[in-house]
Amino acid sequence: MGLRGRGRTVSETTAGRPLRVLLADPAPMHRSGMRLVLAATGSAPHAEHGDGPEIVVAGETGDGAEAVDLARRLLPDVLIAEVALPRLDGMAVARAVTATGLPVRVLILTDHDGDELVLGAIAAGAAGFLRKDAPPAEVITAIRAVATGGAVITPAVLARILTRVAEALPAPETTTTSKLDALTDREREVLVHVARGHSNAEIAEALQVSETTIKTHVGHVLTKLRLRDRTQAVVLAYETGLVKPGA
Incomplete structure (x- = not known):
């Protein structure tokens, strides 16, 4: 992937x-x-x-x-x-x-x-x-x-790795999502797509916006969450329960 x-x-x-x-x-x-x-x-x-x-x-x-x-x-x-x-x-x-x-x-x-x-x-x-x-x-x-x-x-x-991360996640009711509070609803939506391995072009098609807009959203997500790259974004999405394995 x-x-x-x-x-x-x-x-x-x-x-x-x-x-x-x-x-x-x-x-x-x-x-x-x-x-x-x-x-x-x-x-x-x-x-x-x-x-x-x-x-x-x-x-x-x-x-x-x-x-x-x-x-x-x-x-x-x-x-x-x-x-x-x-x-x-x-x-x-x-x-x-x-x-x-x-x-x-x-x-x-x-x-x-x-x-x-x-x-x-x-x-x-x-x-x-x-x-x-x-x-x-x-x-x-x-x-x-x-x-x-x-x-x-x-x-x-x-x-x-994703299976291992999922097994280590706390129960949904105890999961802290405060890390994601800085994101807008659209940025969270983009993060979900990123966590599922979708490319910028695929996300743009799914959300019916331009690829440039998606690049901007991804950049904002990484900056707001202080992440180095998309790999860290994927891990965080699973850690916070934003994305569930197999979902």
Whole structure:
């Protein structure tokens, strides 16, 4: 499930230039495979990988500490990091990059998908979490979504996480919704759609308004609730009981 969009399109973010990524994986073979997948965006028809700009590799490393240094120096749009990195693991890399305030988004790409790992990645500031066995087209879509301010989590993993969040929720009668008091009725309605994984375009169609209006509402929701991105908005919507699992 892709939790996408945050008021910007790919073209607005990159101004027509290719998306630049930094690869951080201790296995040279994995980095080579990723380079081949990304190279296809510049040669294969867009129908195969989704509409969007070419994606190029700005740099690569097998070391976590070097990944943070390269992120600062190269300013890639997206840093794709494995969890198991020497010196600094993927979580520490995400925390360090997020703490710098640089316009670099972190996408975790790993073989592991334990719940604690996923929740830890989100808490560390990662904007995306995918398994390495994800289809190439899904990886490309995730990179583009993350680069434009969205958030992406492997569908099966997201389903588990939401179930876990739901199980941890207090009973409806004890749920505190004061966090949502700052929102207007329309903003709450938009938040419900966001929590259900709907894109800005889908929300606009459902509410019969322009996509620009929805982008504005989403921006207001994130600002009022002091949320970093749509992933945090989804979690909050479930925590407060605004959205119920399966509803």
